[in-house]
Amino acid sequence: MENSIRDTYFNFSQVDPTTLKQAINDTLFMTLVSMVLVFVIGLVLGLALYSLSRNHSGARSILYGIVSVISNIFRSTPFMILMVLIIPFTKTLVGTMLGAKAAVPALVLSAAPFYARMVEIAFREVDSGVLEAADAMGASYWQVIYKVLVPESLPALISGLTVTSVSMIGFTAMAGAIGAGGLGALAWQEGYQRGNYTVTLVATIIILIIVFIVQGIGDFLTKRTDKR
Secondary structure, eight states, X not given: OHHHHHHHHOOGGGSOHHXXXXXXHHHHHHHHHHHHHHHHHHHHHHHHXXXXXXXXXXXXXXXXXXXXXXXXXXXXXXXXXXXXXXXXXXXXXXXXXXXXXXXHHHHHHHHHHHHHHHHHHHHHTSOHHHHHHHHHTTOOHHHHIIIIIHHHHHHHHHHHHHHHHHXXXXXXXXXXXXXIOHXXXXXXXXXITTTOHHHHHHHHHXXXXXXXXXXXXXXXXXXXXXXX
């Protein structure tokens, strides 16, 4: 009886290696490409939020409020709803609304504001005395940023990117359920909808392995860059 149940629910011969390999490639593509863009956009946006928050003049305060509201809108909108809302934009940008490429715009718009907030917080935690010392030595604005601000906040920046990356992997799984491909699509379409629990199990395990690898790398780099 137990063997019959095991054979019914977990038959690993039902897992197509070619399909599985393509799903893994799609998930890695969505995650890596999106995270590169999220890192760049989030860093620039976070720096803008930090710089505007330091100056309380009327114009800068209003601009900070506008950027902050826009950022909050994108990071607060549920990912699947955001992906559906920007379908016209996605189709114009990448030429299709299906496949791994089509998921990238929604992934970036959802995660970049989230990472930008983490960047802003990381910059704010830098000791003000260090910044004042750099200003006193005649450092320019950009010298303060890349010689003081970024190096001092690097562990927090890496940690924030790690957290964002893990969330991004979860987003790719959700994107797969509405046509983006990847392990999420494999688990949902080939696994759950067809009653093939083995495919769902395998896809889930691989997603977890990817998460553990990303988290491990992030933790390692955070510890290596932490000077405390």
